Amino acid sequence: MLRPGGIGRSRQSIGLLLSDGKDFIMAEAIGAAGPVSGRRLLGVVAGLGLTQIIGYGTLYYSFSILAAGMAADIGWSQDAVYGAFSAALLAGALIGPRCGRWVDRHGAGRVMALGSVAAAAALVACAVAPGPLAFALGLVAIQLAASFVLYEVAFPALVQVVGFGAQRSITHLTLIAGFASTLFWPATAALQDHLTWREVYLVFAALHLLLCLPIHLWLRSLVRAVGPAAPSAGVVPEDARNRRQDRRALLILTATGFSLAGFVSSAVLVHMVPLLGAIGLGAGSLLVGSLFGPAQVLSRFLTMTAGRRASPVGLAIIASSLPPLALGLLLLGAPELAAALGFAVLFGLGSGLNSIVRGTVPLTLFGRAGYAERLGWISSVVHIASALAPFLFAAMLERLGAASALWLTAGLGVLAALVFVEIRRRSSRLPPTTTGDAVQTAGSNGASRFRRAALTACLHRR
Numbered sequence: 075m076l077r078p079g080g081i082g083r084s085r086q087s088i089g090l091l092l093s094d095g096k097d098f099i100m101a102e103a104i105g106a107a108g109p110v111s112g113r114r115l116l117g118v119v120a121g122l123g124l125t126q127i128i129g130y131g132t133l134y135y136s137f138s139i140l141a142a143g144m145a146a147d148i149g150w151s152q153d154a155v156y157g158a159f160s161a162a163l164l165a166g167a168l169i170g171p172r173c174g175r176w177v178d179r180h181g182a183g184r185v186m187a188l189g190s191v192a193a194a195a196a197l198v199a200c201a202v203a204p205g206p207l208a209f210a211l212g213l214v215a216i217q218l219a220a221s222f223v224l225y226e227v228a229f230p231a232l233v234q235v236v237g238f239g240a241q242r243s244i245t246h247l248t249l250i251a252g253f254a255s256t257l258f259w260p261a262t263a264a265l266q267d268h269l270t271w272r273e274v275y276l277v278f279a280a281l282h283l284l285l286c287l288p289i290h291l292w293l294r295s296l297v298r299a300v301g302p303a304a305p306s307a308g309v310v311p312e313d314a315r316n317r318r319q320d321r322r323a324l325l326i327l328t329a330t331g332f333s334l335a336g337f338v339s340s341a342v343l344v345h346m347v348p349l350l351g352a353i354g355l356g357a358g359s360l361l362v363g364s365l366f367g368p369a370q371v372l373s374r375f376l377t378m379t380a381g382r383r384a385s386p387v388g389l390a391i392i393a394s395s396l397p398p399l400a401l402g403l404l405l406l407g408a409p410e411l412a413a414a415l416g417f418a419v420l421f422g423l424g425s426g427l428n429s430i431v432r433g434t435v436p437l438t439l440f441g442r443a444g445y446a447e448r449l450g451w452i453s454s455v456v457h458i459a460s461a462l463a464p465f466l467f468a469a470m471l472e473r474l475g476a477a478s479a480l481w482l483t484a485g486l487g488v489l490a491a492l493v494f495v496e497i498r499r500r501s502s503r504l505p506p507t508t509t510g511d512a513v514q515t516a517g518s519n520g521a522s523r524f525r526r527a528a529l530t531a532c533l534h535r536r
Contacts (some may be wrong), residue, residue: 114296115235115236115243118231118232118235118243118293118296119232119243119246119247119250120250121289121292121293122228122231122232122247122289122293123246123247123250123251124250124285124286124289125186125190125223125228125285125286125289125290126224126225126228126247126250126251126254127250127251127253127254127257127258128254128281128282128285128286129193129220129223129224129254129282129286130224130251130254130255130258131254131255131257131258131261131262132193132197132258132278132281132282133193133216133217133219133220133223133224134220134254135254135255135258135259135262136258136259136262136274136278137159138259139259139262139263139266140262140266140271140274140275141155141156141159143266143270143271144209144271147270147271147272148203148205148206148209149206150206158209158210158213159213160461160464160465161210161213161214162210162213162214162216162217163217163457163460163461164457164458164461165214165217165218166214166217166218166220166221166457167221167453167454167455167456167457167458167461168454168458169218169221169454170221170226170450170451170453170454170457171447171450171451171454172450173185173221173222173226173227173446173450174226174230174446174447174448174449174450174451175446175447175450177227177230177231177446177447177450178230178443178444178445178446178447181234181294182227182228182230182231182234182293182446183231183290183291183292183293183294183295183296184294185222185227186222186223186227186228186231186286186290186293186294187287187290187291187293187294188222189219189220189221189222189223189227189290190223190282190283190286190287190290191282191283191287192215192218192219192222193216193219193220193222193223193279193282193286194279194280194282194283194287195215195219195279196212196215196216196218196219197216197275197276197278197279197282198275198276198279199211199212199215200212200213200215200216200275201271201272201273201275201276201279202272223282223286223290225248225251225429225432225433225453226446226449226450226453227446228247229244229247229433229449230445230446230449231293232244232247233437233442233445233446234442235293235296237442240437241386241434241437241438242378244430244433244434245374245377245378245430245434246378248374248426248429248430248433249371249374249375249378252367252370252371252374252426252429253371255367256367262274265277320500321439321440323500324439324440324497324500324501325439325440325448325451325452327493327496327497327500328435328436328439328452328497329451329452329455329456330493331390331394331490331493331494331497332428332432332452332455332456332490333455333456333458333459334394334459334486334487334489334490334493335393335394335397335424335428335487335490336428336456336457336459336460336463337459337460337462337463337466337483337486338397338398338463338483338484338486338487338490339397339421339424339425339428339460340459340460340461340463340464341463341464341466341467341483342397342401342421342467342480342483343366343425344463344464344467345464345467345468345471346362346366349471349476349480350362350414352476353404353405353408353409353476353477354408354409355408355409355411355414361411361415362411362414362415362417362418365415365418365419365422366418366421366422366425367422368422369418369419369420369421369422369423369425369426370422370423370425370426370429371426372422372423372426373422373423373424373425373426373427374426374427374429374430376423377389377427377430385438385498386431386434386435386437386438387431387435387438387439387494387497387498387501388498389427389430389431389434390428390431390435390494390497391491391494391495391498392424392427393424393427393428393430393431394424394428394487394490394491394493394494395424395487395488395491396420396421396423396424396427397420397421397424397425397484397487398483398484398485398486398487398488398491399420400416400417400418400419400420400421400424401417401421401480401481401483401484401487402484403416403417403420404416404417404480405477405480405481405484432449432452432453432456433449435497436448436449436452439497439501467479467483470482470483
């Protein structure tokens with residue numbers, strides 16, 4: 075007897091069986107009207123790329139440019155304004171798992187469309203805030219809305235359109251979105267020359283309504299929800315219980331690895347310029363810091379071209395290994411400018427690659443079902459670690475000094491890489507049905523017979 079949604083699930087399996095391990099011949103969303111054409115997929119990636127640039131630019135990167143004006147306007151110190159922003163980031167992180175559950179249940183397009191409206195409303199509320207309390211609440215509302223429109227929902231949107239083959243599209247998306255800071259830092263500064271921070275936020279709200287909302291509404295028409303991972307009913311066999319425990323252990327390890335990597339990245343980036351000055355670089359610290367952004371984009375481009383055949387877990391090991399390697403080079407070579415430049419490039423490469431594998435590793439390990447909720451849990455833990463990192467690292471700097479604090483942080487980066495090595499070991503020992511989509515890892519022997527049978531079944535159903 076077919077369960078509700080069974081036909082949709084079988085259509086997903088057909089699309090996977092027709093894949094030869096690279097790109098899907100029939101990449102379609104569960105419940106969608108038909109296969110997604112290459113042109114339409116290009117439109118999805120480009121559209122999401124634009125909304126991610128606007129989302130990160132208006133809800134995150136612009137804050138550092140506007141913070142001084144905000145502090146002067148509401149009568150707070152800049153430290154207090156940044157403290158309120160950090161608290162808002164923590165609040166946004168806490169809603170991640172619930173947001174992921176809604177994405178699995180209702181579809182990413184619908185959630186992102188509501189997020190666009192919420193982001194515009196939150197920006198307006200913050201812009202018209204009459205006092206400090208309303209301003210702080212407005213910042214919290216902005217970060218809560220950000221949870222509905224940024225990577226944590228954009229990655230599941232691609233998965234719901236493409237399926238398991240979304241890994242390549244995620245790489246393309248991060249390459250486009252990597253220009254958010256490059257575009258919005260100067261754009262925000264230019265706007266601030268002519269407008270107050272409140273008026274800038276009103277302009278940003280208009281961008282969400284006029285540009286992001288139509289794209290997300292169009293995306294809503296393409297896909298429906300994949301659905302959460304269905305719990306087993308009745309008596310669970312011993313093998314199934316063991317597989318569930320193995321998957322839970324993998325999820326905990328994945329969240330741990332990405333949290334450690336996020337802690338290292340956030341701690342160093344927030345303090346990068348003063349740190350470089352403290353170890354003797356002086357004016358050269360600004361030049362070194364300016365290489366970080368281009369290195370991020372370069373890593374995504376290299377992944378898109380040369381890293382297509384690499385496994386996501388293997389790329390995660392590389393991404394986690396590069397930051398501690400960069401810190402070691404900086405500590406051993408400072409105050410030489412060449413060592414500092416190498417540090418910036420290696421650290422930027424690792425950071426850029428990390429943003430890709432944070433979306434592809436959970437998809438590889440656990441498959442499509444429940445992907446958004448799992449990604450929400452992982453991202454929530456990562457964001458909390460990243461929000462706490464600057465404060466904890468500042469305490470380490472004060473008590474231990476710059477060199478000891480950086481060596482300790484490099485050690486955490488090495489630990490993150492070792493966690494992903496353990497993930498690769500554990501995942502390689504599991505049967506195919508417990509990692510990723512089972513049909514994707516079917517052996518080559520007999521695969522052609524399965525594909526022919528699937529195609530025949532598909533033709534008969536039509």
